[in-house]
Amino acid sequence: MKTHSELGNPVHIAMSLIGGRWKGEILFQLMDHGMLRFAEMQRLIPGISQKMLTRQLRALEHDGLVRRLVYPQVPPKVEYSLTDTGRTLQPVLTALRDWGKDHGAPRVGKILSAENPLSGETPNPE
Amino acid sequence: MKTHSELGNPVHIAMSLIGGRWKGEILFQLMDHGMLRFAEMQRLIPGISQKMLTRQLRALEHDGLVRRLVYPQVPPKVEYSLTDTGRTLQPVLTALRDWGKDHGAPRVGKILSAENPLSGETPNPE
DNA sequence: CCGTATCCGAGCCGATACTG
């Protein structure tokens, strides 16, 4: 019995599946290219390390969003692609990205300038 | 020179603003009720602690998504509401929630059964 | 080429107790 974490909330469920630093970017690349090898993704996603790419890929695979195809060769060859379920994320991720472009970017790291200058205002309560 | 954290990715930007365990739920409650006091939100969001509610609310306020209205009374009274920017998140969060309801719920915690039984398949490469 | 293993700091998150 868990004292908490009821996890009945769809928003949080989606978040736990596609949230984090890299998952969104990974999914986008797979949407664009359809099929990618490990090294290709690393080239397409600057800044990501092998560890994180592997970990996130494994998580996505575990959650049934990404398919992993291993070719038993030497040198090894692994191809990643979206599952059917993974593809259903496209509108969601697009919505996320569009919002980020419109509203997130200007205010990330640099605070607002002249839109909401007051914080913790003190009105006259009746 | 930053060796990493390019942060030019809109998906990640949006994630950093609305991601996490509670922010989505908080924003949904504010969308529904328009204006909420601290204790009300705690009642509406089962499982959340004062600490997390405070912290997430502060973060949302810092990012310009939530407005905080303090009445200098005793006992204290604080009202939270969405800013104009915060309201623009509605379609995004709705998309997230809808996806979570459709695809996330059945496979969270319990793995797939007969949709993608193979993981790490071994095709005949050429 | 495609990973694992290890170390490390930072932040998230929950539980509990305390305060103006």
Add this chain to the structure above:
DNA sequence: CAGTATCGGCTCGGATACGG
């Protein structure tokens, strides 16, 4: 009522090194 303080566990994420 609306927080803050403190603790501890866990995960995230980066750096580096090693392995099949």
